[in-house]
Amino acid sequence: MAETHSLQDIRQQATVAAKVFIQRDYTSGTMCQFQTKFPTELETRIDKQQFEETVRTLNNLYAEAEKLGGHSYLEGCLACLTAYTIFLCMETHYEKVLKKIAKYIQEQNDKIYAPRGLLLTDPIERGLRVIEITIFEDRSTGSGR
C-alpha cells in the first residue's frame, strides 16, 4: 500500500481548524471564474504557485464548459428542433465538463492537498459561488510523516 495519508486518518486525529472561501471573480462578467488571490490562512500550508495553478486550471475548465462555439450552437439548435426532449437522453456539454472538474479536484486532493491537511470542496456543491478549502489542525506530528 502506498505511503499516502488516508483522509480518514487525518479526520480522526485532527479537527477542522478553519475554512477559507475563495470567492468568485466577476471582472469578465457572469462567467464562472474564481479569484486567484492567495489567502493568508494558507501561507503556512501550501505553495502560492501550487494554489494559483489549481485555481487557474479550474478557471480554464469552467471557461471551457461555458464556451460559446460551434459545438454549443449545434447542441442548442438540435435541442430546439427536438423541442428540448433530447436532454432526456443526452448529457449536456456543461455536465460533461463538470465531471472532468470533479475528477480533477479529487486528483488534486489526493496528490497535493490531503498530504498537507487541506481539503478542496467541489464548487458545484456550494452553488458555484466559492471554492471551500477546509484546513485541518496539524496534530499528526507523531504519525510518521
Next chain:
Amino acid sequence: MKNCEYRQIEPQGLGTPNAAPPPPAGANDADTRAKRRRKWEVFPGKNRFYCDGRIMVARQSGVLPLTLGLIVLTSCLFFVFDCPFLVEHVTSCIPAIGGALFAFVIISLLQTSFRDPGILPRATADEAAYTEKQIDDSASSSYRPPPRTLEVIINQQVVKLKYCFTCKMFRPPRTSHCSLCDNCVERFDHHCPWVGNCVGKRNYRFFYAFIVSLSFLTAFIFGCVTTHLTLRSQGGKGLITAVQESPPSCTALELIVCFFSVWSILGLSGFHTYLVASNLTTNEDIKGSWSGNSGVQNTVNPYSYNNIFANCCAVLCAPLPPSLIDRRGFLPTQESPPAAQPQVELPVFVGKSDLTVV
C-alpha cells in the same frame, strides 16, 4: 514501522453530502437508510416538488392550469371543428402543422414551468459567517453600518452587488431575489404567473420558445378559423349562415381567445426578442439599469456583445448550465457513533480501530 492498514478513501466522500448511501453494516445503518431524506424535502424556498424532486414549480402556481387549459381547449376545438372542413377544402397539411405547433408549445411550456430557473442555494453557515467577518473587517471604526454592497468592475463598468439577507450572500451580477419564491435566481428575468415559475438563466430559452411558438399557434388557429368561415360564407350562403352551420359557440370562442391572445402574445414575443437581441433581462429593462436613468452617464450594458447575432446566440444557444440546488441528492445523516465523525458517510473498514495507532 506501521502495522496499521491505510486505505485511500475518496476525499469526496468526506466533506460532502453527495455520497451515495453506504453499504449496510448493521441494524443501525439499515434504519438510517430507510429514513434518508432528499434535499428537496428540506429546501428553504417557497417551491413545490413532484416526482421525488424531479419536477419543481413555484408554490403559487395558480394560473398554470388556466394557461394549459386554454391552450388545450382552443386547440381541441380547432382540431375537431375546423380541421375536417379545411382538410377537405384547402390542404391536408393543416392538421399536421397545427399538431406540430401544439406539441412544441406544450413541451416548451412544461419545460419552463417544471425546470429549476437557476436558483442559487443559500450560503452554508460557515460561508455566511466568513462573509460577515469580511464585511465587519472592512467596516471602519466609525458608527456607520458596515457596507452591504460590493462594487466590481465588469467590462469597464461599475456594477454594485447587493447583499441578500435571506440567502446570506452577495448576489452575483444579474441575480435577483424573487419574493414570491423566496429564492435568489441567476439572470432573473421575471416571475411569470402564467407559467407558474420564475424565468431565469436556466429556463429563459424555453420561455422564449414557448411565447414565440404560442404566437405562431394562435396566429395559425386564428387564420384557419377565419379561412374556414370565409370559405363557408363564400359558398353562396353568407356569413351568418356560415357561423350558424359550424357550431357557433365553438367558433366564437376560438375567435375570441385567439384574437386577444395574438395581440398580447405577439407583443410579448416582440419585447422579448428585443431583450434577447440586446442581452437584457426584463428586470434590468424595467429598472433602467443600463439606460442611464440612474443619472450616471455612459452606462452601457456590460454583458452585451454589441452584436445582435452574438447576443442571440449567447442567450439562446449557450450551454445549458446545471441545476445548482441538487434536489435529488441525499441529506447527510446526523448520527454520531463513537468511531465515526458526525455528518460524514464513511465506508466501513476492517480493523478500523487500528488506524489510530501512532
